[in-house]
Amino acid sequence: MVIVTSSATFIHFVRKCRAPKSVAAAIALAALSLCFSTSTRACEFKNVHFKTDFEAGKIDQCKQLSENQFELLSEPENRPINPSPWYAFKVVNKSTENQQLSIVIKGEKAKPRYLPKMSVDGKQWQALPFDIIDNAIHINIQLQQQDFYIAGQEVIDNAFYAEWSQTLAKQSGFKLQALGMSTEGRGIDALVHSTPENKEWLLIVGRQHPPEITGALALLSFAQELATQQQLNAEFLSRFNVMIIPNLNPDGVANGNWRHNAKGTDLNRDWGKFTQVETQQVQAWLSKTLVEQQRLVFALDFHSTQQDIFYTMPSDYAVAPATFSEDWLKQLKDATVSSFTVRPSPGSSPGRGVFKQFLADEYNIHSITYEMGDNTNRELIKHVAQTAAQTLMRKMLSVEPEQFIYKPSPSDQ
Numbered sequence: 001m002v003i004v005t006s007s008a009t010f011i012h013f014v015r016k017c018r019a020p021k022s023v024a025a026a027i028a029l030a031a032l033s034l035c036f037s038t039s040t041r042a043c044e045f046k047n048v049h050f051k052t053d054f055e056a057g058k059i060d061q062c063k064q065l066s067e068n069q070f071e072l073l074s075e076p077e078n079r080p081i082n083p084s085p086w087y088a089f090k091v092v093n094k095s096t097e098n099q100q101l102s103i104v105i106k107g108e109k110a111k112p113r114y115l116p117k118m119s120v121d122g123k124q125w126q127a128l129p130f131d132i133i134d135n136a137i138h139i140n141i142q143l144q145q146q147d148f149y150i151a152g153q154e155v156i157d158n159a160f161y162a163e164w165s166q167t168l169a170k171q172s173g174f175k176l177q178a179l180g181m182s183t184e185g186r187g188i189d190a191l192v193h194s195t196p197e198n199k200e201w202l203l204i205v206g207r208q209h210p211p212e213i214t215g216a217l218a219l220l221s222f223a224q225e226l227a228t229q230q231q232l233n234a235e236f237l238s239r240f241n242v243m244i245i246p247n248l249n250p251d252g253v254a255n256g257n258w259r260h261n262a263k264g265t266d267l268n269r270d271w272g273k274f275t276q277v278e279t280q281q282v283q284a285w286l287s288k289t290l291v292e293q294q295r296l297v298f299a300l301d302f303h304s305t306q307q308d309i310f311y312t313m314p315s316d317y318a319v320a321p322a323t324f325s326e327d328w329l330k331q332l333k334d335a336t337v338s339s340f341t342v343r344p345s346p347g348s349s350p351g352r353g354v355f356k357q358f359l360a361d362e363y364n365i366h367s368i369t370y371e372m373g374d375n376t377n378r379e380l381i382k383h384v385a386q387t388a389a390q391t392l393m394r395k396m397l398s399v400e401p402e403q404f405i406y407k408p409s410p411s412d413q
Contacts, residue, residue, distance in 0.1 A: 114152025
């Protein structure tokens with residue numbers, strides 16, 4: 001059992017160290033701040049261990065300032081980088097006594113983005129009370145005899161994706177397909193529903209940025225809604241093929257990266273450039289699949305940011321149908337609960353390597369970056385994703401096949 005208190009004290013954290021027994025207590029405590037552990041996967045102290053020996057585990061430096069005061073530091077995989085410090089660690093009580101701990105969590109040269117959550121089993125998570133002091137997260141916990149996890153968001157690791165994908169494939173007409181391998185040799189899998197008669201494709205991609213968990217949660221609910229056995233889905237899948245890549249950056253997920261892949265590259269700045277094996281796998285699939293009459297007609301890329309927002313292509317861009325995204329998001333607004341605000345944000349960014357921009361330029365289709373707020377209610381995320389899938393299926397079915405084909409005006413040629 002873990003008891004959490006809401007106030008916070010200054011705490012600093014480092015790796016394993018013990019002061020000499022011969023030194024007076026006060027001097028010994030001061031000396032703690034100068035002692036570091038040689039462990040690379042855990043911060044081990046006499047009475048408590050902070051472990052990161054699991055996928056998505058992330059802490060790079062630890063310091064102990066006093067008997068029950070610790071500071072934990074998360075460093076980015078490389079720079080320059082979007083300042084989104086991720087952290088995840090397991091707290092292990094090495095004492096036979098309960099302990100009151102004060103912990104401060106810092107991101108190197110970055111303000112906090114992800115708010116602390118705890119879990120006993122790594123599956124069910126709850127928010128932790130915290131304070132923000134000097135751009136660091138401060139929490140107090142009463143550590144009893146049960147180990148538990150602390151992380152910036154719920155941990156969704158590669159093993160979860162493997163199990164989830166297999167389950168969805170067994171329960172639906174989707175098939176699990178190996179797309180390729182990541183930089184570090186992890187599998188990149190896709191869920192595909194296709195028939196030879198269908199010529200139009202919907203492409204869905206997720207987890208380009210590892211810590212963006214609310215976007216991942218939205219993709220999971222969206223995909224499950226697409227796979228649900230009901231009349232709307234049957235009608236939709238009888239016309240459209242679907243390709244879902246839920247986890248394009250398995251190395252970043254496993255390593256607890258702030259944003260990049262194993263080579264320190266932002267995958268959502270690599271489209272069209274294709275310098276990374278992960279984006280190359282998708283490009284190879286597109287080149288192999290979109291032949292003869294096979295066409296990509298729409299795409300979604302799931303992410304997280306500070307608020308719920310849908311980054312769209314402008315209606316006057318060279319995409320078809322011109323107002324497709326605008327019309328769909330209006331339908332989503334009408335169908336969701338009134339407490340959810342649908343925020344379309346049209347814009348283009350040629351040459352930046354962004355997924356939606358590449359697809360618009362390469363295939364003249366609408367593509368949306370579907371962003372959920374970091375702190376959006378999880379049930380609301382599920383509701384919006386399910387409603388988004390339902391309204392998108394209806395919207396796509398209402399569009400005639402030739403309307404998805406961009407036809408430039410004479411002035412554009």
